[in-house]
Amino acid sequence: MASIRLAQVNKIYRSRGHAVHAVKDLDLTVEDGEFVAILGPSGCGKTSTLRMIVGLEEITSGDIFFDDRRVNDLDPQARNVAMAFETYALYPSFTIEENLSFPLEVRGVPAAERRKKVHDLAALLRIEDILGQKPAALSGGQQQRVSLGRALIRDPAVFILDEVMSHIDAHLKLQMLFELKRIHQELGKTMIYVTHDQVEALALADRVAVMSHAALQQVGTRNELYHEPVNVFVADFIGEPPTNFFPAELDAGDDQPFLRAKNAALTFAVPVERARRLAAGGRRDYVVGLRPQNLHLDGAESGAAPAGGMLTAEVAINEYVGERTILTLVADGHRFRAQAHAETSFGRGERVCLRYASSDVMVFDAETEALIA
Amino acid sequence: MARLRIEGLCKGWDFPVIDNLDLTVEEGEFFVVVGPSGIGKTTLLRLIAGLESADAGRIAIGDHDITNLPPYKRPVAMTFESYALYPHLSVFENIASPLRARRLDAAAIRATVTEVAKLLRIEALLDRRPGEISGGQKQRTALGRTLVAKPQVFLLDEPISHLDAKIRHDLRLQFHALEELRRVATLYVTHDYVEALSLGDRIGVMGRGGLVQIGSARDVFLRPRSLFVAEHLGQPAINAVAARLTGEGTALHVRAGNSGFGFPVVAAHAAALARGDIQRVTVGIRPQHVKVLRNGEDAPGHHVIDGRVEIYEALGANGVLVADAGGVNLTALTSPERDFTHRQPVRLALQTDAVFYFHAESGDNLLL
Structure with a gap:
């Protein structure tokens, strides 16, 4: 469990004499156990921000803290962050139980404890009845849950999701979003969700951080963003039709x-x-x-x-x-x-x-x- | 005459994806195919474009049978979900590429590309490359390239589904306004029911093997032929409640499980249901037909039941509330200005004359 604090974080990419300022003077705090969505159009800097939190991208200037510990120079493993992608690679010849259990096995967790952890997590994700199946037999929604399970099983301090719902069919999406929100509420983990889709951000997060042109525009609850948008961009981006x-x-x-x-x-x-x-x-x-x-x-x-x-x-x-x-x-x-x-x-x-x-x-x-x- | 006519089309790999499909799209018609991912929508377009060969059946445009023509000889133009732009060419050259292939002279190419770019409001971007423009701009570039080809049939594959809400709204309006599309037959596929209902002159809902219902937006939304169609159109998805019909003749009642959930069947529905002598049904209630009453508010003509709030989220366009109503989870659509707390008691007014009754096994709409 951890809070996350970004203080005056900048990211500048340089290539062939060009400099692109991808993230500008970003200040953002995510409280311990909070669910925050980072929302913005493509190219707004949200993915660079996420990659700096995870440790996949160097921070050009500024600091990132997990609780009170500065993590700028820690490599991704040492930060204890789990990241779920839209599609998680599952081992096709393993059952779901084996897929979930594998990361624990690698770390030398005893068999009895592995079994308990996998079954507890399966209960939370409501996938107990498919533990014996192979990945190919699962529906899209089940695969999504197993993917989440793969990221959660390591019991990370911080959990990061990158557009994991963007290709779920519209008619299933809301249900899946509510499900993810329930999982967050039961786990109480710090979560950050990155998306360009306001429905996903508003349905999931306690607070939404809206980014545009490399800069944070506003952080707030749905009602704050909808009723008191700080500027034209936020008023335009939140709400539908625009x-x-x-x-x-x-x-x-x-x-x-x-x-x-x-x-x-x-x-x-x-x-x-x-x-x-x-x-x-x-x-x-x-x-x-x-x-x-x-x-x-x-x-x-x-x-x-x-x-x-x-x-x-x-x-x-x-x-x-x-x-x-x-x-x-x-x-x-x-x-x-x-x-x-x-x-x-x-x-x-x-x-x-x-x-x-x-x-x-x-x-x-x-x-x-x-x-x- | 350039209507698109498909007869007995079959295509499959391990199992049939398209099974004996018949469809005619008239000249000037905008036909939208909507269905879940992976059901075969793109395969249908690729068969028409000639990128896949049919196992059986016939495809004709006007009087020409094109079933066995190679792709480049077919008078069709297709946009791809991934845009498929040439990364090393400018927006201008990308749009011009079908014209260059037809060896038009430079002046004619410039005039045509400029006209289309103006129509799509990308004239300021003509010198840029795909890597330097946004997703919405790439989409419009791909659409421009399709438009200049002057085909007899447009094939559009999920052209706007993965863009921001704001751009989706703007591009939908552009599709409504593009006269070019009203002159030819257009087949547009999407998984997003909002796009389908908004744009389609007619809509075909695709399920296993082919189109399970064809009709206008109001036909498919208000008179779904099956639970599959009803579940696929609408967000949040329709409430589908397994229930029993009890009572005699026209005094029918819906009862769900062992819970307290139930309501009287309106007379018009009861008459239709009584004929079938059916006991087990799936009741379909659209979230928009579950009204969350305010304090002291009543709802004449509705059946009011008590519930408790499980989930409430205000989104960008409306609020979504999930309530436990006598052991059944019911989703309701509200104004985004409302506010509710977890476990708060609420009164829900069901618009019972708008409820659907589906066969418990086949999923067929029993009222049609």
């Missing part, structure tokens, strides 16, 4: 200030207090963020109508996707999306009204892209 953005400027208004989309007649109501702060701040250019979930078709139930505003738009695309319908809308040259009930069905060009609560309007500084609270 957040709608409108470049906007402040209009003093007759009784209270509001935001107006640039070169368009679209206006956005913001809560009174925030409008006053924006007006006092003297900034000029903003970006308004509004989530597709927070745009409600007029007439759709939404409880007591809170203070807010309305957008009128034309339907460009009506996407029925089973549980819901996603509308792509156009208003005065701006394209945006709204999430609606599955039964919703509009033709191209139909006009709709969408209501939103002013408290759901996110406002960002257009220049720094930072959230304005």
Whole structure:
């Protein structure tokens, strides 16, 4: 068991005179027993980060601590980290029990203890009934569990998973994610999961660290990232369909200030207090963020109508996707999306009204892209 | 006329992967094949492209039988899941490669590539190499290369499944908007039901041996022919509960196991089920049809049962709740703004008129 602390960690790759700054001044703490996901698009530095934690990659500058011990110069074995990959190599001629038992055998663990460990782990992973089978006979989900078992059997202090779910079929994925979360809760081990898929990160982790362009953008719970994204990138990356953005400027208004989309007649109501702060701040250019979930078709139930505003738009695309319908809308040259009930069905060009609560309007500084609270 | 017509197609190795498959994709139609990994979707595309040879059957495009033509003589263009771009060539040259093969002159090539690149919004990347662009950009480059080939049939293999959610949404819209695709027959395969429902004029659900159901998005989602189809479409997956039907005539009741889980069968369903004199069924309840009631809220027309929260996770689009309801684990879809704690008592409203009943052994939908 261990906590992990990264302090001002940098990774710079050099080749043929080029330097690529893959990880920039990263500070991140994962508490003992915590499950943290590192989430970001390809090329954001998440895999380099993971490889430095494991010890497969040299740290250019900065320190990594397991508990209070600096591990920069320890080789991977000495760090007691286990890493699970998407597909684990299992020995095809061994049974599942033998596959799980083998790493213990190599380390000279006595047979009775090996058997007990394998059976305890099999119970946790719910694979007791397949211990006698060979890998080829297993379903994809069972292989996944055995792979996890292979990594867990050594009883590592830290457990790292690299996109292990990314090729699981969509209809099985959520179930497998919940299963992995249960395993984490029962084991109580420190776990780090690296992925580009927000569903995986949000379903699994206690906290999610969002990375982009080699830098950590925000670490937080799902609700923190979703409701208080620190910048445009996080607001865009977390949530699905992605957040709608409108470049906007402040209009003093007759009784209270509001935001107006640039070169368009679209206006956005913001809560009174925030409008006053924006007006006092003297900034000029903003970006308004509004989530597709927070745009409600007029007439759709939404409880007591809170203070807010309305957008009128034309339907460009009506996407029925089973549980819901996603509308792509156009208003005065701006394209945006709204999430609606599955039964919703509009033709191209139909006009709709969408209501939103002013408290759901996110406002960002257009220049720094930072959230304005 | 360039419709794609497949008749009695067979292909197998140790066991039949495609067994006597018939399918016609009309000119201008966007047909999506959806199914689990490893079921044979890519094999189907490779047979049409000529990269595999059929054991039996016939493939025709328009009036031309292409079954025995070599790949390069078939009027089809295929994108691969792995993009298969030339790493040493620029984006421009990658897109231009089918045109060079046809020996078009330089001006015509430049004009065509520029037009397609503009359509796909990659015109600024034409000088870069595949190693210097993102996954979404590679995907669009591969799509561009397919589009310039001016084929009569497009074959698209999982073109967007492995990209970020944001790019997937944007590229789906591009597929909706691409007029080029509306002029020819397109066969698109994916394991992601959202892509299938969103894009397909018609959708074919692939199971062992071939297509187990063909229909519109609403057909396959709202009227699944079997439990296999229902389980494959939807996230979280449909609740499949082994249950008994008790009672007489039209006063039927669902009871699950030895637990307290159960509900009355609505009259329309009871009439259909009574005809079959069936006792053991698998009840299919979509998570979206399990409503988690707020305090004091009631749900007319629903059957309300008590449960306790086992798992709750708010995700990006919605919240997913798993509750223990009288010994049965039920998954419900909620607004992502809700919050629940472990073991919290909840009231669940089942929309019983939207429930499916499947044969306990065959999995056939008993209401169809």
